[in-house]
Amino acid sequence: MMINRSREAVVFLLLCKGGKNMLKELNSPVIYLICGTIILFVAIVCVIALVRAWRAGVRIGMDKGKLKRTVTSSLTFSILPSIGILLGVIALSGSLGTPWPWLRLSVIGALHYETQVAEAASEAVGIGSLSAEHMTPKAFATIALLMSVCIMWGMVLSILFNKSYLAKIQKKGACKRTNGRKGGGFGDLAMTAMFIGLVSAYIGSYIGKFVSGKGVLTFSGDLTPLLVSIVSAAVMAVFTWFIERKQMVFLESFSIAGSMMIGMLAAILM
């Protein structure tokens, strides 16, 4: 009995040591260099796109103030979700090292996707659950490959069909608009409707989580996401009132970020 226990302890220590060594390997400067190079390339692509779009906007006579507001609002808008994404990097760094999750979540990845695929991949490679303890070089390379392959289709489709797909849609929309219909074409309305559908799916899921999260119609599930979205919507209403009624247009750039921050603060207080 005693011998068995000490044997288990030795195996456990060896696994921990193996996990630590593997993590050390996964955090090595070479892997940082590989991932950092790809991130740097994507950052350069973003800068090129930003400069080209700005210049084109100025060239066709768009108001510079409007372009500036777009950049400012997108900047403030993205800070909080980016911190949320950083938490994803921290969460995954315990099992996959830091550079790979850093790459995945800076480029192409999505917070909700990465963990799910990484878990499924670790089961398929036979290491059970996603953990540094059981990670081997082969398992890591396989998990990393699968994470890349599963989510690459948006890029593949963009390369193949973005141009022709947009040409088809824009031709339809533009020709409808030039027919002189009152109130413009349907394209704009369709985009708004699609987004309302998207938001409805998420808010509906929060309602469902509360009402049936612990059994259908038990009203005892998690109420926090629903309350957070209500608080955030209420704060947005206040911002909108100031923007529209008091002409405080500068608030537009900060309204979403501000509403989110207060909504998230409410989650702490609940």
Place this chain on the structure above:
Amino acid sequence: MEKTEDIKSKDQNVCQHAAMDTEHDTQQDPDERRRFLDRYNRNTHRIGRITTAIVLAMLIGAPFLIGSYLGSEPDLGAAGRAFLSVGLVWTVSSVVEFLVYTPMLGAGGGYLAFITGNLINMKIPCAMNARDIAGTKSGTTENEIISTLSIATSSLVTIIILAVGVLLLQPLQPILQSRTLAPAFDNVVPALFGAMAYQYFRKLPRLSWIPLLLMSLLFILAPSLGSQTSMMILPSGAITILLAYAAWRRQQMEV
């Protein structure tokens, strides 16, 4: 082949320019403006395709490169099995995302968004918010420019925050992972969609409650769907678009 592509591209640009907002009063010669936009649009697709292909090659190549550094290549058989179990769902989801989001983002924004990811939880709401603030219409060059600016900025913010975060990982980790802040970061997406819901529901108040009610009922009666919310976006969006189309048709008939 090249010629057909050229004709297609011209056709697309003619329609795109015809649809352009007139709110921006430019002193430019219309022909010169058209020539410039033709060139801009052509180059956007060229740059978009090339950079997307390079990033794709890098992302697929990286696991092999890292594998060779670690001394073991990926197990392709296991990767294939895992792809069949989980990858197919994401493939379908990627196709849906491409079909739905590309028209929202336009060419430049579309290429960038699919390279940089985090579409639902950041890029799409960010671009829609920027479009609202700038007051541009979908399908116009102005909208294309605003969307590209917005997604490029948003991507750079994420890249910078993540880079700083990784550099300061040791000191930041206890703060970001503290118990006190955990509920806040667990609820980034509800906070985002709450604010966006107010903004968008008031645009179409007469029909917004219908998809919300339907989705709520669906998630109440089938709570297991809660883990697949992103898959419900398409039916929810389709219903809302149909309702909006019916309302729009009615409005057109009345005129």
